[in-house]
Amino acid sequence: MLRRLxxxxxxxxxxxxxxxxxxIAALVLRETSMVYxxxxxxxxxxxxxxxxxxxxxxxxxxxxxxxxxxxxxxxxAIDALTINxxxxxxxxxxxxxxxxxxxxxxxxxxxxxxxxxxxxAACSSGQEAYSIAMLLDQHLPAGWTAxxxxxDVSTAMLARVEAxxxxxxEMNRGLPATHLVKYFxxxxxxxxxxxxxxxxxxxxxLNLAERFPAVGQYDVVLLRNVLxxxxxxxxxxxxxxxxxxxxxxxxxxxGSSETTLDLPxxxxxxxxxxxxxxxxxxxxxxxxxxxATGDTALAPRPPIPHxxxxxxxxVRP
Amino acid sequence: MTQSPSQRALIIDDSKAMRSILRRIVAALGFETAEAxxxxxxxxHLEAATATGQLxxxxxxxxxxxxxxxxxxxxxxxxxxxxxxxxLMMVTTESEQGQIVRALAAGAHEYxxxxxxxxxxxxxxxxxxxxxxxxLA
Numbered sequence: 141m142l143r144r145l146x147x148x149x150x151x152x153x154x155x156x157x158x159x160x161x162x163x164i165a166a167l168v169l170r171e172t173s174m175v176y177x178x179x180x181x182x183x184x185x186x187x188x189x190x191x192x193x194x195x196x197x198x199x200x201x202x203x204x205x206x207x208x209x210x211x212x213x214x215x216x217a218i219d220a221l222t223i224n225x226x227x228x229x230x231x232x233x234x235x236x237x238x239x240x241x242x243x244x245x246x247x248x249x250x251x252x253x254x255x256x257x258x259x260x261a262a263c264s265s266g267q268e269a270y271s272i273a274m275l276l277d278q279h280l281p282a283g284w285t286a287x288x289x290x291x292d293v294s295t296a297m298l299a300r301v302e303a304x305x306x307x308x309x310e311m312n313r314g315l316p317a318t319h320l321v322k323y324f325x326x327x328x329x330x331x332x333x334x335x336x337x338x339x340x341x342x343x344x345x346l347n348l349a350e351r352f353p354a355v356g357q358y359d360v361v362l363l364r365n366v367l368x369x370x371x372x373x374x375x376x377x378x379x380x381x382x383x384x385x386x387x388x389x390x391x392x393x394x395g396s397s398e399t400t401l402d403l404p405x406x407x408x409x410x411x412x413x414x415x416x417x418x419x420x421x422x423x424x425x426x427x428x429x430x431x432a433t434g435d436t437a438l439a440p441r442p443p444i445p446h447x448x449x450x451x452x453x454x455v456r457p
Numbered sequence: 458m459t460q461s462p463s464q465r466a467l468i469i470d471d472s473k474a475m476r477s478i479l480r481r482i483v484a485a486l487g488f489e490t491a492e493a494x495x496x497x498x499x500x501x502h503l504e505a506a507t508a509t510g511q512l513x514x515x516x517x518x519x520x521x522x523x524x525x526x527x528x529x530x531x532x533x534x535x536x537x538x539x540x541x542x543x544x545l546m547m548v549t550t551e552s553e554q555g556q557i558v559r560a561l562a563a564g565a566h567e568y569x570x571x572x573x574x575x576x577x578x579x580x581x582x583x584x585x586x587x588x589x590x591x592x593l594a
Binding site for chain 1: 552553554557558560561565567568569570572573574576577580581583584
């Protein structure tokens with residue numbers, strides 16, 4: 141989760157003093173075992189900058205002095221420096237359910253169209269969208285295509301998705317080693333997603349808190365671990381707007397801590413909760429889901445337009 | 458995250474500091490831990506553990522170590538059918554994809570590139586089915 145950093149550039153000139161960085165690195169190592177290696181000053185700065193501003197410090201060095209003398213500030217700094225970053229296949233279970241239940245169901249329902257649409261609605265640096273792309277690469281039958289839309293409020297994050305490059309630390313987070321070997325190539329100190337997967341994902345700027353642009357309707361919408369960052373009225377507004385963007389027989393996936401959100405009666409009536417294994421999904425109500433015998437009876441929508449080359453065909457070994 | 462009772466982890470690294478970091482991480486996940494400074498010491502540990510029925514469930518293995526490196530250790534472990542149930546995870550600075558392929562081909566189940574965060578270890582162990590997340594999605 142990089143949401144706290146989104147107002148800041150990922151890379152920017154290093155301004156913190158070496159002694160400040162050393163103090164912070166030693167503190168984090170002692171408290172959490174997490175290693176901040178030299179040359180990660182930009183990351184420390186990015187993570188501490190909002191706290192420094194909040195504390196009224198003129199610069200990061202002044203804030204580090206505050207951290208050194210105030211235990212409460214030290215705790216806040218450590219939290220910021222160890223905040224969970226986005227993982228590949230985060231929480232595992234939703235991706236298992238996607239592969240084992242949703243995908244077979246959708247393959248049956250979309251047999252006529254032979255095209256699937258997925259929306260990663262708060263894509264951050266893209267691990268969610270590319271995790272889905274890996275699963276589709278492995279499980280989509282020959283002749284099928286897929287389109288993954290990745291949206292985020294941060295243009296910096298969208299640029300990261302488009303670059304498809306990840307640090308070693310990011311590669312460690314939940315990505316099976318076999319996938320690292322199969323779907324990435326080493327570029328300097330980073331790893332870059334292979335073009336076949338990169339072409340499946342298209343990006344678009346979208347602020348969930350505002351009225352959505354015409355993004356179309358999707359078979360699966362992943363809206364995971366983002367609602368918790370909004371206040372209740374905004375959360376409710378997002379879920380109301382999202383209703384028309386999930387296919388009548390499609391699935392909405394929220395984060396594990398978001399499925400228990402209290403909803404007002406009208407919103408509660410818009411979504412039907414369906415437990416699939418260990419995962420709770422949300423599906424639009426008011427639609428009678430026909431047996432999965434093809435999608436023609438479900439008044440299919442036209443395929444979501446996507447740029448040439450952004451589809452996947454066939455299954456690789 | 459939690460794991461089944463009585464799981465054991467053998468931490469194999471020539472760096473005492475790294476062993477300490479890994480010990481704290483896997484202990485927090487509920488593992489009993491033992492340590493070895495190189496591959497041969499780890500093989501000796503497995504031999505002794507076999508005799509007492511106390512084989513580790515997991516080995517965390519550095520690549521570059523004196524006496525016997527991690528890659529050789531894995532190839533030696535894979536020669537012994539009675540050690541087939543031991544999960545082998547490399548934890549190393551070796552980050553070239555060729556090296557990762559070599560380790561997997563030799564019998565490593567997973568691979569973590571140093572530096573890592575504690576969450577990275579936990580997530581890999583979850584992938585391997587050795588820990589289960591406390592709060593399920």
